[in-house]
Amino acid sequence: MKMTQTKIDQMSGILFLLFGIIIWIYTRNFPDLEEGYPGPALFPRLIGSGFILGGIILVITPFISSKVTDDSDEKSHFSLLNLGKLVIGLFITGLYPFIQPYLGFIGSISLIGFAIGFLLNVKPWLAALVALSCTLIVYFLFTYLLGVPL
Amino acid sequence: MTSFFSWEGLAALMLGGLYGSLFGAIPGLTATLAVALFIPVAFFLDPVIALPAIIAISSVAIFAGDVGSAVAKIPGTPASAAYLEELYNLSRRKTPLYSLGISAMGSAVGGMIGTIILIISALGIAAVARNFSSFEYFWVAILGLSAGIFASGGSPLKAFISLMLGLLLSTVGVDPTLGFPRFHFGNATLLGGLNYIVAMIGLFGFSEVLENIYQNQKGSDTQTLTTESSSQQFYTQPLLLILKEKWLVLRSALLGILVGFLPGAGADIGAWVATSVQKIKQGGNTEKLEEHEDEVILAGTSSNNAAVASAWIPALALGLPGDTVTAIVLGVFLMKGITPGPLLFDQQPELLWALYLTFFISNLFLLPFYGYLTARLAAKLINIKLPLLLIVITTLCIVGAYAINNNLFDVWIMMGMGLLAFILKRGGFPLPQVVLGMVLGPIMEQNFMVSMIKSRWDWASFFERPIAIALMLITLAILFFGMYYRKKMKQS
Amino acid sequence: MNLSKPRTLFYLFAIFIPIIFLSCNQPGNKTYPSRPISFLVPWAPGGMTDLSSRAMAASLQNILGTPVNVVNRTGGGGVVGHTAISQAQPDGYTLGAVTVEITMMHRMGVTQLTHQDYTPLALMINNPASITVRADAPWENIDELIEEIRNHPGELQASGTARGGIWDLARIGFLEAAGLPESAMPWVPSQGSAPALQELIAEGVDVVTASLSEVDALRKAGQVKTLAVMAEDRLPQFPEIPTLKETGIDWSIGGWVSICAPKNLPAPIRATLDSAIMIAAKDSLFTSSMSQAGSNIQYLHGEKLIHFLTKQDSINGAMMKNAGIGQ
Known part of the structure; x- marks a missing residue:
């Protein structure tokens, strides 16, 4: 998949435009202040309008400016495998709130550190070592030196 | 009363500095938390001892926020986020000793300037601070926003969109006028709003982890920096730079004091304004950007610490706590039977002098001393192979996100921010502006709505007070010169 | 990523399994209290609830002989912290400061929690408006x-x-x-x-x-x-x-802070805490720091406290209804 900076800009412009419209739709049921003045909805709507405006400018800039922006910068290294790894990485980190109540701080954090190291192609023993020592240092630092319970 | 110049007093200063440098450098731990944990100790201490310790904690912690930026790209305060890229790049390109040297020395010099102004004009500053109402706050927030647009080297439009995103994130939770819950999707944690420190950890720290997982690095092919590190790089070179750029430092420090003495986010906004003024002066000149990284850091860091001293003025002279740190200090004061207010200056001169002296000592000795130690440590850490460092960063991200509110849900918010940052980077949208938006959002909305309710929707009331008009003019000047220099740079 | 390698699995098990067992919380049969107590505060550091809780925790710590750590669990206008106190294990190792907002939050439609979801231990301070x-x-x-x-x-x-x-x-x-x-x-x-x-x-x-x-x-x-x-x-x-x-205007109202434990706190633990808090509330560390800070100590416990909470709930509820606030 090959993408130039201009195309990315235009695409994100469209996304932000849609996002702004969604905010407007979402805030339509927010209550007003007494005497009909705008209340909780005012600020999100202003921001939404900002998105819509910014999005439109992003989309149309390439059409109106004659100057060719640096299209040489191609961002092409997209791969499904890497994206999969990214999702796994997110998944592993996201497990923390689930496993922490059962495994405690030391167990869950060092497991996640180890798994992330594994994803980053660190040798297993090294990943385990680093994850474990880092966890222990953090634990002792927080609990005994700084007095922050974990 | 125990004398300030006693072993206990000095020990309290040294320990406070150490405590502060640890809390500042570790993501998720803040100066506020450090001071809050110090309260039970402060109960038993003489105020002349307890107060210096708290000042040492908070001033060193604000500098130490840069250590996280240099090593793990996780800024400790929203102020550090203003020059995050520069600090991180310079640390990698040269050595953390030099970059953190600039940060520490710049903080020290800025802090000294701030303290001198504090001593000369404490009551004058108090008089101005007394007149800050919601209109002035609103304009300060707008000033911060306009600074944010030009504080990134890239497109102002993208910076604007990033700011908008930050503002939007700040509207999550209970609305300031009616208490109406917004964008919480039935979740109790979201009801409380998003914490900007959790967001910073995710946006900068965790996104770096995701980035590297995505790039699929091989375990071995990372560069190991072989940098010589000497104390010269920490002390001499930054000081020479400060001498060379004395006007830059003075300007930034004064900006920091001007914007920073207002309670709350003053120090953060001050750093953003100073950084952005420096960047506007450099123009959108991307080719020479590397050479000027140190100047940008200097601008941000000197204004940041200059603001710290003046943030104490409203608390001491008026009894109005500006931020959480001064709120805690005020509480401790009252429990000790010390009354803040103009009388404090007459009745408790020894306490006031202890305060001034502590600011001097913190800036003259503690910052250089602990700065050097942390920079040495940072130089060691930065040499760790990247994948291994990333394991450490992952751990710190989770711990930091959890520790700030002791809430497990914040870990998911942190991850969400990491993913958001990953996507924003793909589109070339700057990240620090998102944080700035999150910090400014509540200030802006709250004070706008309060102003409107107060004046019964009379728009002219925003342009009636002198300080408000001055702030508006500074904002317009930044917008004008920002645009003007950008145009000029593009043409040449 | 190759988890299939036997060596990898070996490392995984050899290193992590013992840790996991070690770090699991083992419920001991020792007398209460045998480990540190967490004291949850639903509001930010520096506020009145925080300061009084920290003073109380410092006194309790001396009396109970075990660390009492104050933990600020802020957010949601107090909802997050109050929820955390009510959902903790009723083992006496999690206490918290429950404030006047407990009578109001459930009428704003942001939570279902009321004072009946706790084991009330004592009223600490009550600061009149x-x-x-x-x-x-x-x-x-x-x-x-x-x-x-x-x-x-x-x-x-x-x-x-x-x-x-x-x-x-x-x-x-x-x-x-x-x-x-x-x-x-x-x-x-x-x-x-x-x-x-x-x-x-x-x-x-x-x-x-x-x-x-x-x-x-x-x-x-x-x-x-x-x-x-x-x-x-x-x-x-x-x-x-x-x-x-x-x-001649008959109206009084105040912001109060009470100490509560999760619901269904066992009676022996409750008795231990009750007497400890009673001593702490009269401890000079607590009383002097509160009076210096201008805070009004009002100590209530047992039936009186429950009566107080119920009455507060109905008064504040009626006020909100009259003013058209909440649901």
């Missing part, structure tokens, strides 16, 4: 202020906390008791008492109804004066400030 104006304001007493409000309804504005918060209720109740409509002195929402006081001295609003302990610093600094306190009797630390009742 005040009527505070700028030091240079033209009104010398509460009657003059009421006269001004009556003659120019809607001109003076009051602040102190968010809309529908405890100090807003104080304002509504005060106006009602004085025979004035709610709109006679409209509310300007703020993020707490400190920003409201900043507005007050910057001449943004005219009246602040926050508690005496919150306005105390500014009062001592000579920036503001307090015309009346919304209490039954004059406060011991502020004998010079008259109550509303004295001027």
Whole structure:
């Protein structure tokens, strides 16, 4: 998949435009202040309008400016495998709130550190070592030196 | 009363500095938390001892926020986020000793300037601070926003969109006028709003982890920096730079004091304004950007610490706590039977002098001393192979996100921010502006709505007070010169 | 990524399994308390709830002989912290500060929690609302202020906390008791008492109804004066400030902080904590720091406390209903 900076800009412009419209739709049921003045909805709507405006400018800039922006910068290294790894990485980190109540701080954090190291192609023993020592240092630092319970 | 110049007093200063440098450098731990944990100790201490310790904690912690930026790209305060890229790049390109040297020395010099102004004009500053109402706050927030647009080297439009995103994130939770819950999707944690420190950890720290997982690095092919590190790089070179750029430092420090003495986010906004003024002066000149990284850091860091001293003025002279740190200090004061207010200056001169002296000592000795130690440590850490460092960063991200509110849900918010940052980077949208938006959002909305309710929707009331008009003019000047220099740079 | 490698699995098991077993919380049969106690505070550091909780925790720590760690669990206008206290294990190792907002949150539709979801242990402090104006304001007493409000309804504005918060209720109740409509002195929402006081001295609003302990610093600094306190009797630390009742307006309200444990706390643990808190509430460390800070200690426990909570819940509920706040 090959993408130039201009195309990315235009695409994100469209996304932000849609996002702004969604905010407007979402805030339509927010209550007003007494005497009909705008209340909780005012600020999100202003921001939404900002998105819509910014999005439109992003989309149309390439059409109106004659100057060719640096299209040489191609961002092409997209791969499904890497994206999969990214999702796994997110998944592993996201497990923390689930496993922490059962495994405690030391167990869950060092497991996640180890798994992330594994994803980053660190040798297993090294990943385990680093994850474990880092966890222990953090634990002792927080609990005994700084007095922050974990 | 125990004398300030006693072993206990000095020990309290040294320990406070150490405590502060640890809390500042570790993501998720803040100066506020450090001071809050110090309260039970402060109960038993003489105020002349307890107060210096708290000042040492908070001033060193604000500098130490840069250590996280240099090593793990996780800024400790929203102020550090203003020059995050520069600090991180310079640390990698040269050595953390030099970059953190600039940060520490710049903080020290800025802090000294701030303290001198504090001593000369404490009551004058108090008089101005007394007149800050919601209109002035609103304009300060707008000033911060306009600074944010030009504080990134890239497109102002993208910076604007990033700011908008930050503002939007700040509207999550209970609305300031009616208490109406917004964008919480039935979740109790979201009801409380998003914490900007959790967001910073995710946006900068965790996104770096995701980035590297995505790039699929091989375990071995990372560069190991072989940098010589000497104390010269920490002390001499930054000081020479400060001498060379004395006007830059003075300007930034004064900006920091001007914007920073207002309670709350003053120090953060001050750093953003100073950084952005420096960047506007450099123009959108991307080719020479590397050479000027140190100047940008200097601008941000000197204004940041200059603001710290003046943030104490409203608390001491008026009894109005500006931020959480001064709120805690005020509480401790009252429990000790010390009354803040103009009388404090007459009745408790020894306490006031202890305060001034502590600011001097913190800036003259503690910052250089602990700065050097942390920079040495940072130089060691930065040499760790990247994948291994990333394991450490992952751990710190989770711990930091959890520790700030002791809430497990914040870990998911942190991850969400990491993913958001990953996507924003793909589109070339700057990240620090998102944080700035999150910090400014509540200030802006709250004070706008309060102003409107107060004046019964009379728009002219925003342009009636002198300080408000001055702030508006500074904002317009930044917008004008920002645009003007950008145009000029593009043409040449 | 190759988890199939036997060596990898070996490392995984050899290193992590023992740790996991070690780090699991093992319930011991030792007498209570045998490990540190967490004291959850639903509000930010530096506020009155936080400071009183920290003073209480410091005293409790000496009495119980085990660390009592104060943990701020903020967010959601107190919902997050209050929920965390109620959902903790009722083993005596998690206590918390439950504040007056517990009577209001469930009517705002943000949570289902009420005071019945806790084991109430003791009431710590109860700070009555005040009527505070700028030091240079033209009104010398509460009657003059009421006269001004009556003659120019809607001109003076009051602040102190968010809309529908405890100090807003104080304002509504005060106006009602004085025979004035709610709109006679409209509310300007703020993020707490400190920003409201900043507005007050910057001449943004005219009246602040926050508690005496919150306005105390500014009062001592000579920036503001307090015309009346919304209490039954004059406060011991502020004998010079008259109550509303004295001027013929029967209305009192306060922001209070209680110590609660999760529901179904076993009786023996409850007894231990009860006696410890009773000693701590009279401990000079707690009493002197509270009175210096202008906070009003009101110690209640047992049946009296439950009665107090129930009554507070119905009074504040009625106030909110009258003012059209919440559901």
